[in-house]
Amino acid sequence: xxxxxxxxxxxxxxxxxxxxxxxxxxxxxxxxxxxxxxxxxxxxxxxxxxxxxxxxxxxxxxxxxxxxxxxxxxxxxxxxxxxxxxxxxxxxxxxxxxxxxxxxxxxxxxxxxxxxxxxxxxxxxxxxxxxxxxxxxxxxxxxxxxxxxxxxxxxxxxxxxxxxxxxxxxxxxxxxxxxxxxxxxxxxxxxxxxxxxxxxxxxxxxxxxxxxxxxxxxxxxxxxxxxxxxxxxxxxxxxxxxxxxxxxxxxxxxxxxxxxxxxxxxxxxxxxxxxxxxxxxxxxxxxxxxxxxxxxxxxxxxxxxxxxxxxxxxxxxxxxxxxxxxxxxxxxxxxxxxxxxxxxxxxxxxxxxxxxxxxxxxxxxxxxxxxxxxxxxxxxxxxxxxx
Amino acid sequence: xxxxxxxxxxxxxxxxxxxxxxxxxxxxxxxxxxxxxxxxxxxxxxxxxxxxxxxxxxxxxxxxxxxxxxxxxxxxxxxxxxxxxxxxxxxxxxxxxxxxxxxxxxxxxxxxxxxxxxxxxxxxxxxxxxxxxxxxxxxxxxxxxxxxxxxxxxxxxxxxxxxxxxxxxxxxxxxxxxxxxxxxxxxxxxxxxxxxxxxxxxxxxxxxxxxxxxxxxxxxxxxxxxxxxxxxxxxxxxxxxxxxxxxxxxxxxxxxxxxxxxxxxxxxxxxxxxxxxxxxxxxxxxxxxxxxxxxxxxxxxxxxxxxxxxxxxxxxxxxxxxxxxxxxxxxxxxxxxxxxxxxxxxxxxxxxxxxxxxxxxxxxxxxxxxxxxxxxxxxxxxxxxxxx
Numbered sequence: 058x059x060x061x062x063x064x065x066x067x068x069x070x071x072x073x074x075x076x077x078x079x080x081x082x083x084x085x086x087x088x089x090x091x092x093x094x095x096x097x098x099x100x101x102x103x104x105x106x107x108x109x110x111x112x113x114x115x116x117x118x119x120x121x122x123x124x125x126x127x128x129x130x131x132x133x134x135x136x137x138x139x140x141x142x143x144x145x146x147x148x149x150x151x152x153x154x155x156x157x158x159x160x161x162x163x164x165x166x167x168x169x170x171x172x173x174x175x176x177x178x179x180x181x182x183x184x185x186x187x188x189x190x191x192x193x194x195x196x197x198x199x200x201x202x203x204x205x206x207x208x209x210x211x212x213x214x215x216x217x218x219x220x221x222x223x224x225x226x227x228x229x230x231x232x233x234x235x236x237x238x239x240x241x242x243x244x245x246x247x248x249x250x251x252x253x254x255x256x257x258x259x260x261x262x263x264x265x266x267x268x269x270x271x272x273x274x275x276x277x278x279x280x281x282x283x284x285x286x287x288x289x290x291x292x293x294x295x296x297x298x299x300x301x302x303x304x305x306x307x308x309x310x311x312x313x314x315x316x317x318x319x320x321x322x323x324x325x326x327x328x329x330x331x332x333x334x335x336x337x338x339x340x341x342x343x344x345x346x347x348x349x350x351x352x353x354x355x356x357x358x359x360x361x362x363x364x365x366x367x368x369x370x371x372x373x374x375x376x377x378x379x380x381x382x383x384x385x386x387x388x389x390x391x392x393x394x395x396x397x398x399x400x401x402x403x404x405x406x407x408x409x410x411x412x413x414x415x416x417x418x419x420x421x422x423x424x425x426x427x428x429x430x431x432x433x434x435x436x437x438x439x440x441x442x443x444x
Numbered sequence: 445x446x447x448x449x450x451x452x453x454x455x456x457x458x459x460x461x462x463x464x465x466x467x468x469x470x471x472x473x474x475x476x477x478x479x480x481x482x483x484x485x486x487x488x489x490x491x492x493x494x495x496x497x498x499x500x501x502x503x504x505x506x507x508x509x510x511x512x513x514x515x516x517x518x519x520x521x522x523x524x525x526x527x528x529x530x531x532x533x534x535x536x537x538x539x540x541x542x543x544x545x546x547x548x549x550x551x552x553x554x555x556x557x558x559x560x561x562x563x564x565x566x567x568x569x570x571x572x573x574x575x576x577x578x579x580x581x582x583x584x585x586x587x588x589x590x591x592x593x594x595x596x597x598x599x600x601x602x603x604x605x606x607x608x609x610x611x612x613x614x615x616x617x618x619x620x621x622x623x624x625x626x627x628x629x630x631x632x633x634x635x636x637x638x639x640x641x642x643x644x645x646x647x648x649x650x651x652x653x654x655x656x657x658x659x660x661x662x663x664x665x666x667x668x669x670x671x672x673x674x675x676x677x678x679x680x681x682x683x684x685x686x687x688x689x690x691x692x693x694x695x696x697x698x699x700x701x702x703x704x705x706x707x708x709x710x711x712x713x714x715x716x717x718x719x720x721x722x723x724x725x726x727x728x729x730x731x732x733x734x735x736x737x738x739x740x741x742x743x744x745x746x747x748x749x750x751x752x753x754x755x756x757x758x759x760x761x762x763x764x765x766x767x768x769x770x771x772x773x774x775x776x777x778x779x780x781x782x783x784x785x786x787x788x789x790x791x792x793x794x795x796x797x798x799x800x801x802x803x804x805x806x807x808x809x810x811x812x813x814x815x816x817x818x819x820x821x822x823x824x825x826x827x828x829x830x831x832x
Binding site: 069071072075076078079082083085086112113114115116117118119145151212213290291292293294296305306317320321324325327328329331332334335336338339343 | 461462465466468469470472473475476479480483506508511512546547548549556557559613614615645646705708709711712713715716718719720722723726727784815
């Protein structure tokens with residue numbers, strides 16, 4: 058029976074190939090689009106439960122006064138705090154864009170256990186005043202190595218002598234969870250703050266965001282209420298959110314992208330399903346004559362049913378598998394292309410499983426009508442038909 | 445002699461289930477392409493389409509947008525007073541206004557957060573805008589008071605943005621006294637008095653100067669002149685160019701997404717069309733034999749089948765466009781990454797979008813029909829007639 062299936066498929070090699078090809082494309086698209094959506098949600102799903110982001114209630118671009126961190130540290134339930142200050146500089150020219158943050162270095166390493174230093178050392182990063190730590194992807198992209206001097210032009214903050222800032226690469230990190238991307242640069246708050254003071258006649262720099270680690274076992278909502286309550290009367294109101302909520306807001310801000318992608322995915326799915334049903338129907342119709350002969354030779358209805366189902370399955374599974382393979386092979390390239398907007402693009406095993414299940418379903422669905430027709434066919438009618 | 449076209453029409457009709465499935469496949473591809481293009485069209489038209497070329501935007505040199513442009517107030521005022529290119533109104537006052545701008549955190553009506561642009565303006569701004577902006581409900585804000593007016597798109601989309609609501613910026617409550625109507629991006633903005641908004645945001649510097657220029661002004665030359673000017677350094681561009689520059693990233697993403705999907709799905713659609721045509725031709729081998737023996741040359745037969753496939757594509761294109769037209773005018777929204785603010789816009793299925801969609805579908809049909817048609821044309825009459 059397997060040979061029969063094989064022969065039938067090889068009878069029209071081009072047609073078989075095209076069907077496999079369209080399924081391959083369908084599954085490739087399905088995996089890719091789905092992965093963009095899961096990548097978007099990855100930050101939300103893996104967010105640290107007890108990390109809270111304290112941001113101005115007005116805007117992410119409005120800074121908090123310098124004394125806020127100290128006050129927040131006094132709030133009940135706060136175990137640790139870390140400043141993040143957006144630096145917004147660029148390397149050589151404005152096209153080389155990546156996130157740079159001035160942070161409290163020891164707290165950063167303590168509060169983000171997902172930072173794994175894979176080259177250089179965390180110690181050297183903390184000790185060197187102008188030391189910085191780069192994400193693996195960033196280091197690879199620009200060819201930065203540990204020990205290199207990295208000059209940045211501060212678009213928002215002029216450097217020590219009014220020109221460029223200099224940093225020494227002391228560590229390269231790899232995030233073990235998608236809460237951080239691998240294209241960010243971190244450096245020390247002290248270097249930033251001292252330079253800022255020197256340029257601005259002793260004035261303290263404001264702080265972008267304060268991240269809080271709540272004490273284990275504390276009711277998060279109480280901690281949030283305590284922090285937000287502290288600054289209700291100004292000078293700058295804050296709104297504290299959990300890390301999951303913070304990430305989710307970024308996702309909802311992108312708006313309807315996930316819905317749009319699902320919509321497109323649906324369109325693709327329907328188009329391909331139709332194509333496969335179409336091919337199978339045509340193949341089934343053309344085999345009417347052969348089926349008549351086989352039935353006359355004593356093949357049962359159920360055997361014919363199975364032959365046609367298996368035929369459809371073979372095509373679909375071949376196509377589906379190659380599509381999944383293509384998606385996996387293209388993942389590193391796509392991750393590179395998409396990193397500005399969807400950092401950390403990865404294909405989850407669940408997505409692959411979903412694609413597999415859909416492949417099998419298409420195979421079944423596309424095969425069932427011709428198979429049913431074949432099983433029902435009386436061999437007299439079949440033989441009479443001119444294929 | 446060419447094969448009559450009615451032969452192809454009939455054959456598509458006879459094999460209607462296969463035709464329908466192929467057409468649907470192509471239609472789905474085209475609908476997706478047209479949808480993404482319509483989205484891009486809607487976004488750029490809304491955001492940049494209403495930008496005026498007789499208005500100039502002055503930013504801090506090196507700034508990429510209003511958000512990162514900090515224009516010192518004294519410099520701005522000096523610029524307005526001294527720049528000869530700025531037009532004057534009937535009373536001899538310069539037609540220019542300082543504006544401040546910030547995307548502020550707001551809750552959406554349906555839940556979730558978004559960034560809504562708040563703009564502090566001086567009274568001259570309304571003179572500059574003229575008919576572009578009309579109050580749809582309530583009244584305009586009074587200068588110097590804690591009142592704001594909101595763009596029509598925000599009403600019902602963002603919390604505290606309906607008439608008589610109280611909208612709090614940091615610790616300062618503002619009363620929403622009016623809803624305004626406009627064509628461009630400002631329909632998603634909150635407008636208030638420059639000084640009051642700056643006080644609420646605790647800012648000393650506005651973000652830009654907007655001014656009407658004398659019609660003869662060469663904006664590029666002006667930009668060159670002011671770029672390195674000691675007294676009043678500024679980056680100058682027309683409002684239209686400014687708004688267009690703010691759409692580049694999102695519009696590029698949408699174009700990239702649309703092209704990628706169209707290429708990949710189009711390939712699948714070509715495969716389907718080829719399959720359909722192959723089946724159509726193998727079922728009609730005998731007919732081809734008859735045509736050949738009647739004296740039709742291979743080339744007209746090739747053309748005939750190519751035309752049949754083109755028809756498939758065209759039908760798919762028309763159907764796909766109809767599907768896309770269903771979405772025409774549907775409102776959606778998204779983040780403009782460059783301004784970091786939420787913009788509401790609608791799918792706009794323009795004739796250009798439709799033309800691209802139908803052209804693309806036809807191309808798919810032709811490409812899909814090429815191999816089968818070539819195969820058909822290569823048959824010899826005896827061979828074709830011999831097949832059962």
